[in-house]
Amino acid sequence: MVNKKFRKSPEFIKSFDAIDIVTGRAIGIFDGGKATTLYLMSTTEFDSDTITTIDSRTPSGTVKTLDVDFDTEFQISATVEGTAILNITAGYNTNQGNNKTLYIIARIKKVSGATTTLVSKQSNNFILNIGTEVPNSNRFAIELDIPKTPFKRGDKLRLTIELYITMADEGVIRTGIAHDAANRNDDPANPINQVIEDTDKKELKLQVPFRTTT
Numbered sequence: 001m002v003n004k005k006f007r008k009s010p011e012f013i014k015s016f017d018a019i020d021i022v023t024g025r026a027i028g029i030f031d032g033g034k035a036t037t038l039y040l041m042s043t044t045e046f047d048s049d050t051i052t053t054i055d056s057r058t059p060s061g062t063v064k065t066l067d068v069d070f071d072t073e074f075q076i077s078a079t080v081e082g083t084a085i086l087n088i089t090a091g092y093n094t095n096q097g098n099n100k101t102l103y104i105i106a107r108i109k110k111v112s113g114a115t116t117t118l119v120s121k122q123s124n125n126f127i128l129n130i131g132t133e134v135p136n137s138n139r140f141a142i143e144l145d146i147p148k149t150p151f152k153r154g155d156k157l158r159l160t161i162e163l164y165i166t167m168a169d170e171g172v173i174r175t176g177i178a179h180d181a182a183n184r185n186d187d188p189a190n191p192i193n194q195v196i197e198d199t200d201k202k203e204l205k206l207q208v209p210f211r212t213t214t
Contacts, residue, residue, distance in 0.1 A: 025082045025211065029207050031046065031203065032204035033070075034050050034053070035049055036049055040070060043072075045181040047184070052177065052186045055174070056174045062165070064163070066175065068177070070158070070204070074152065080148075081209060081211050082145075083209060084120065086140070086205070087205045088177060089196055089202060089203075090140065090175070092165070092174060093195045096167070096171040100166060102125065103124065104123065104140060104142070104164075104177075107160040109157075110156070110158070120146045122145075135196055139200055139201060157208070159206055176196065178202035179202070179204040180202040183201055183202050183203055185202070
């Protein structure tokens with residue numbers, strides 16, 4: 001007779017992109033992008049339906065210009081814990097004078113049914129130069145510390161990107177983020193709508209640390 005503890009088969013083998021030999025965490029690398037109507041993250045690279053997401057407005061003071069959710073759904077149970085690293089490029093385009101501040105807030109959330117829980121939050125910012133109607137962008141590496149957080153099948157890990165601009169009421173400014181795993185340049189018909197420099201990477205990548213033991 002086979003002992004009970006050997007009867008149950010494992011769910012299936014989990015595959016990861018790397019192992020951090022210092023922390024012992026397995027690392028999953030997710031690419032963010034846009035399908036026809038949905039922003040998502042996938043461990044398989046894909047060409048995003050749009051290379052960038054852009055907002056255009058005439059702000060006064062500090063205003064939120066973007067609020068975008070990138071989701072991935074768990075097909076197996078797993079536990080996330082450790083420091084996640086987000087690489088993302090954000091930028092702007094305007095012909096208005098005076099320096100402005102663009103800053104980005106990244107949030108990692110757990111979505112389980114109708115319940116959404118904030119797991120981690122971090123921000124970064126950079127000063128914009130006087131505008132000349134050419135794209136001006138910056139590549140960010142943002143660390144997000146995640147406490148031990150279990151996910152079951154059907155739960156979603158959500159990356160929320162918020163973009164804010166601080167400036168006087170001077171005129172139109174276009175702000176945006178890039179999210180194309182193929183790293184293609186964004187060349188809109190109207191050049192003033194381009195907010196990411198050609199020399200900056202267009203990939204949105206999130207490195208997620210997973211526990212390899214319970």
